[in-house]
Amino acid sequence: MRLGTPGLYLGLSLLLVAGASPAFSVDAPAKKIELKKLSDLPPHTYVIPGKPSAFVQDPAAVRILAAAxxxxxxxxxxxxxxxxxxxxxxxxxxxxxxxxxEGKEAEVRAHLATVKGLEDKPAQKLMSGLMLGAYLDAKANPGGDFKAAFRKALDKALAALPYQEVQDAIKGQKAAMEIGSANLITGQIAASLDPVITDGKISQDLGGGLLGAAFQLETILPVKAEIVASLTAVLDANRTARKADIWAGRDEALKASASLHPVVIGIWDSGTDVALFKDRLWVNRKEVPGNAKDDDRNGFVDDVNGIAWDLHSNKVVGPLATLEGKPEKIQAAKASLKGFVDLQANVDSPEAGALKKLLSTLPAAEVKDFIEGVSQVSNYSHGTHVSGIAAKGNPAARLLVDRITFDYHVHPETPTLEQAAKDAAAMVQSVAYFKAHGVRVVNMSWGGDLKSIDHALELNHAGGTPEERRLLAKKIYDIGYKALDKAITAAPGVLFVVAAGNSNNDVKFDEVFPSSFRKPNVLIVGAVDQAGDQTSFTSFGNVDVFANGFEVESCVPGGELMKFSGTSMAAPNVTNLAGKLLALKPALGTQAVKDLIIKGAEEKVVAGKTIRLIHPARTLELARH
Structure with missing residues (x-):
């Protein structure tokens, strides 16, 4: 599973409510059992009537599941x-x-207050429960025009917020609401769950997701117009207000000179359009381009600028994959991707307008093709975007591409022990390739987690009982975790820069790798915005430094510039800094590079916790003295 992708804010993170693992049940104890990791929670299963897409539109059935x-x-x-x-x-x-x-309004307010109290990120704390609070306030005064009362209550709640702190959250919420529709919600469920939930049995993960979908359909979508209007009014009233951008002032581009030393940077990602980086590529001089031979007999054919693997970890050729599908559909998906990016930034572009129009009329039966089309283009663009960030301002950068393939289909393949072993072997070979060709720093804007494996097994009716499935998921997870852990440990001369992830979770508690690794040659990166505030999506729990991961501009295949958000964008900003350090001081060891990045960082206290924001100019100055 890939982490740090440019979040599209489809408003459909409804089916991935975090879940549980090995089963044991107890009567209520006098003393609570300490929970050390997510997978220690017991599994719960339920049975729903009919197809999931129909179920979420059946209020009576929804309330039965809700009670359970x-x-x-x-x-x-x-x-x-x-x-x-x-x-x-x-x-x-x-x-x-x-x-x-269930209409229990006092309980709603109590749970919303608990969630707000648990929130550490300032902007998210301010926005937490705001819309539901306005909804309940409007319901508390029956007899009038409910929608008008809701709009008034929401306007009042938003007006009380400090705009500078919440502006990006408001933009994201507006984008999610503008594209939300009953067809989009039920269409996604129909595509991902209807074909596989044939016996009605679902986990608590899926149960919570379906309840969230039903809630969207019953409560949120009927007041969609009021929500969008209220959010738009706030944004329009503050068009000239902008959060300060701290990054331009602390960046430093290196000038080409004889004193710079070429530094090989590994881009372990979805592929790179090497035509955009002609003067900044690692080149295997022992390989003859395009002759379909393994000239240097290292086990890889035509590895002129690096290596590549398909979805099943078979060796393939080429630094960039070929998009699947008809040209007109690919072009439409590219336009939709740009539309998503622009909506998130509150940019009224033709692509954003076309996307809103498309999604307002998209039939539920076409949602699957739409999501897969945009996901494929997003994956395709990801590695090139990362490469652009990693190489920016460093004429000594020499990018070595290690292309891996991410699945873009709505329905995941069945995880198996055999495929896990094959994937692990490919990771080991990749690290060995980096070592053999002098790579000093590797960017890894991806990862895997235990919960996703369990989820994929469930959707494919694999693994047996919930308890057996959890055990199998752990075995599959451990194969990849242990192999990569061992390979990285055996490459002390390479600094691996890892994206923390975009799930707003503790990567250690949720068992995510490689962002849970703690090693001298691993640097974990979280995402902040233009002002240095933590983004709503950034994961945590094992982060060394934070870098800009919000609307970061870079190139995509073909050369167009786009702004993506994610820890995927934060990590290559740190990789970029490591590359510049090594270009200036090639004798620096891995630990020294890591220490300089951390030492040069600015410390910032957020909710009583200290985070470190990279400061490239200060770090480079430290290296020069």
């Missing part, structure tokens, strides 16, 4: 000592939705 899920969530809260704030926010957020569906 709510009972289990409350039991787990009573049984386990859960210290992880992300898990607690998820529990209470789902309980708030359940209380809303």
């Amino acid at each position: 899920v709510g009972k289990d969530l409350q039991k787990d809260l009573d049984t386990y000592d859960i210290q992880d704030k992300t898990t607690l926010k998820r529990f209470h957020g789902t309980l708030a939705i359940i209380a809303m569906l």
Whole structure:
């Protein structure tokens, strides 16, 4: 699973409510059981009638599931000592939705208050529960025009917020609401779940997601126009207000000179359009381009600028994959991707307008093709975008491409032990290739997690009972984790820069790799925005430094410039800094590079915790003295 992708804010993160693992049940103990990792939660399963896409439109059936899920969530809260704030926010957020569906308004407010109290990120804390609070305020005064009352309550709540702190959150919320529709929600469920949930059995993960979808359909979409109007009014009233951009003032481009030393930078990602980096590529001089031979007999054919793997970890050729599908559909998907990016930035572009129009009329049956088309283009663009950030301002950068393939389909393939072993072997060979060709720093804007493996097994009816499935998922996860851990440990001369992830979670508690690794030659990067404030999506729990991961401009295949957001964009900003350090001081060891990046960083206290924001100019100045 890829981490740090440019988030599209489809408003459909409804089916991935975090879940559980090895099963054991207990009567309510006098002392709660300490929960050390997410997979220690017991699994819960439910049965729903009919197809999931129809189920979310059946209020009576939804409320039966809501009661069952709510009972289990409350039991787990009573049984386990859960210290992880992300898990607690998820529990209470789902309980708030359940209380809303059941008309228990006092319970809704109580759970919203708990979630708000658990939130550490300032902007998210300010926005937490705001819309539901306005909804409840409007309901508290029956007899009038409810929608007008809701709009008035929401306007009042938004007006009370400090705009400078919440402007990006408001833009993101507006973008999500503008593209939200019943067809988009039910179409995604129909594409991803209807073909596989044939017996009605679902996990608590999927159950919580379906309840969220039903809540969107029943409560949020009917007031969509009021929400969009209220958010738009705030943005329009503050068009001249902008958060300060700290990054231009602390960046430093190196000038080409004889004193710079070429530094090989590995881009372990979805592929790179090498035509855009002709003077900044690593070149294997022992390989004859395009002759379909392994001239240097290293096991890779035509590895002129690096190596490549397909979805199943077979060796393939070429630094950039070929997009699948008809040209007109590919072009439409590219335009939609730009539309998503522009909507998130509140840019009224032709692509943004066309996307809103398209999604307002898109039939549910066409949602699957639409999502897969945009996902494929996003994956295709990802590695080139990362490469552009990593090489910017460094004429000594020499990019070595290690292309891996990310699946863009709505329905995941069945994870197996055999494929896990093959993937692990490919990772080991990749690290060995980096070592053999003098790579000093590698960018890794991707990763995998235990929960996603379990989810994919469930969707493919694989792995047996929930308990057996969890055990199999852990075995599959451990194969990749242990192999990559061992390979990186054996490459102390290479600095691996890793994106923390975009799930707003603790990567250690949720068991995510490689962002949970703690090693001298691994640097974990979280994302902040233009002002140095943590983004809503950035994961945490094991982050060394934070860098700009918000609307970062770079190139995509073909050369067009686009602004993507994600820890995928933050990580190559750190890779860029490491590359510049090594261009200036090639004798620096891995630990020294890491120490300079951390030492030069600016410390910032957020919610009582200290984070480090990279400061390239200061770090480079430290290296010069």
